[in-house]
Structures are given as C-alpha cells and as structure tokens.
C-alpha cells in the first residue's frame with residue numbers, strides 16, 4: 323500500500339491528496355513532498371563500489387575477438403557496468419569505462435564525437451591510435467587523450483592482442499543532451515605528422531611562442547609511462563608520503579597548467595609497500611586501474627566495509643563520498659580518473675580527510 327501525504331497543521335491527508343490530484347492535472351507538484359529527497363544532507367550516488375578482476379574478464383574479452391571484428395563493432399569493447407547501474411553504460415554516476423580489444427591487423431575506423439575519451443593501456447604493444455592524423459603507438463601504462471570532436475582511429479601493427487581501458491565523460495555529456503558523432507567514411511584519417519610530433523612540441527617544458535594558452539584540452543595526447551614511472555621512482559626516494567594519497571600526481575595541460583582534460587581528472591599514484599592510507603572521502607566519482615602491485619581498498623566503515631582486493635590490471639570504482647582506505651601489500655602504482663575537474667569548475671567539489 324502506498325502511503326498518501328501526511329497531514330499538516332492546516333489540512334488532513336485526504337485534503338492534501340485531493341489538492342495534489344487537482345494540481346497534477348496542470349503538471350504541477352508540491353515541492354514540500356520531495357525537497358529532502360532532492361537535496362539530501364550528504365551526496366547520494368546511485369553507483370556502488372566495485373572491483374573488476376582482470377583475470378576473470380580477460381577470457382571474455384578475448385572471446386569477443388572471435389565473435390566480431392573491430393571494424394564491424396566500430397569499437398570492440400566490454401563495458402564496465404556498475405552493478406547498481408546495469409544497462410546504462412555507467413561505471414559510476416558520471417563516467418563511462420570499458421576495456422577495448424584490438425587484434426593484429428585490425429582497424430577501428432575513424433570517427434569523432436562530442437564526448438571526450440581517454441585510453442589507459444593495459445596490455446600489448448605496437449597498436450596505435452591516430453588523433454587528427456597523428457599516430458601514437460601505445461605501451462602498457464601510457465595515458466592517451468582523444469579530445470572531443472577530434473578524428474580518431476585505431477590500428478594494430480603487432481602480433482598479439484592489445485587491450486586498453488577507455489574512459490569517457492559520456493554520462494555528463496548525455497546529461498547535457500549534447501552527445502553527437504560523425505563517421506569519417508574511410509578507415510583512417512590521413513596522417514599528416516610523424517608519431518611523437520606533439521610530444522616533442524609540447525612535452526619538453528617549452529611551447530611554440532605563437533601558441534595560445536587557452537586550449538581547453540592538453541595538446542599532448544600521449545603521456546608515456548616510461549616518463550611517468552621515472553618521475554615517480556625519483557620522487558619516491560624522498561619518502562614524502564601524503565597520508566591519504568601516498569604520492570599522487572595529476573596529468574596537466576602544459577599550456578594552461580589546468581588538468582589535462584576539461585571533463586576528466588587523471589592521476590598516477592604510487593603507494594609504498596605496507597602503506598595504509600588515512601580514511602578519505604571526496605565528492606568526485608573515480609575509477610582506478612592497477613598498474614603495479616597489489617593491495618586492498620576498504621570502502622565504508624567497520625564490519626559494513628566492502629573490501630576490494632586488487633592486483634595488476636584490475637579495475638575498481640569508488641563512487642563519490644564513499645569513505646575509503648587504500649592499502650598496499652607491495653609497492654603499487656595506480657592510474658585513476660574522475661570527474662573532479664568538473665566538480666571543481668562548478669564549485670561543488672569537497673573532500674574530507676581522516677575520521678571527521
């Protein structure tokens with residue numbers, strides 16, 4: 323039985339119900355029945371914390387390679403669907419994630435769209451993504467950007483399966499009802515610059531003096547793991563660990579100093595062996611990809627905590643405002659992406675460290 327409206331000091335439940343019926347005929351509704359649901363005291367997320375073990379999902383991804391070609395599929399991807407958001411292609415409330423397979427000799431044809439995409443390479447070598455005609459060959463641990471509305475296609479010149487994580491801001495762009503796409507017509511957008519051109523141009527702490535600062539997205543679309551890892555290895559020597567993060571670095575747009583992408587924040591994080599973080603919570607919704615090492619994330623508190631045990635190539639989702647602790651059994655490196663940059667631009671982002 324559905325309970326009708328409770329009585330107020332002025333009217334009975336029946337009077338209110340009659341009133342709601344009458345205004346309902348005019349597409350009107352009483353805010354006072356829903357205001358506390360609309361604006362709760364703490365952020366409410368639909369998604370739940372979840373771990374996708376690579377070992378368990380990899381066979382299905384490989385099997386998908388025998389069922390459909392990359393070209394037929396346009397993108398051959400198994401979507402990481404949050405268990406609480408099945409059917410919506412959402413890994414957390416605001417983000418999409420999937421694991422993409424490309425086999426030797428295959429192409430994923432050129433297209434462009436308003437959502438922005440990132441790739442984080444999980445296994446394989448000698449596949450490339452081409453962004454607006456510049457090829458980038460990808461290796462495990464590399465972080466690659468496809469800016470919104472940039473032509474992009476993928477190809478594979480190696481001899482073993484290549485798998486990467488795709489992260490997109492699709493739910494955000496969908497919310498704004500601003501999602502649209504175009505196919506190029508040919509498999510590949512014509513190449514016009516040598517591989518590595520953009521990294522040479524913008525990735526050496528210099529910029530061409532004629533370039534503007536106000537580009538929304540980083541002109542560097544490949545951040546190679548060799549460079550990232552080397553930086554972490556050197557900084558690690560100081561043992562300057564943040565109690566919540568260990569050593570957590572954010573990928574930036576070198577022209578503006580802003581986050582590398584306008585809609586998704588991207589991070590690489592090193593946790594020393596034996597590290598246990600302080601409890602931490604933030605309003606951002608985040609997805610992690612384990613590069614090296616193993617450990618756990620305990621989400622929630624005490625007996626009710628969900629403990630997710632991760633190892634290399636595993637992925638896990640931590641929805642906003644979930645209090646969590648990260649633990650590393652051995653030195654670990656985690657890539658992650660979140661909607662922090664969007665929340666910060668809108669003045670919404672909050673964090674809380676420790677028990678408080």
Ligand code: 1HN
Nearest residue numbers: 397399420422439474488490
């Ligand atoms: C897309 O264009 C790619 O280019 C991957 O590899 C995943 C998911 C939804 C919409 C477009 C890609 C995507 C996608």
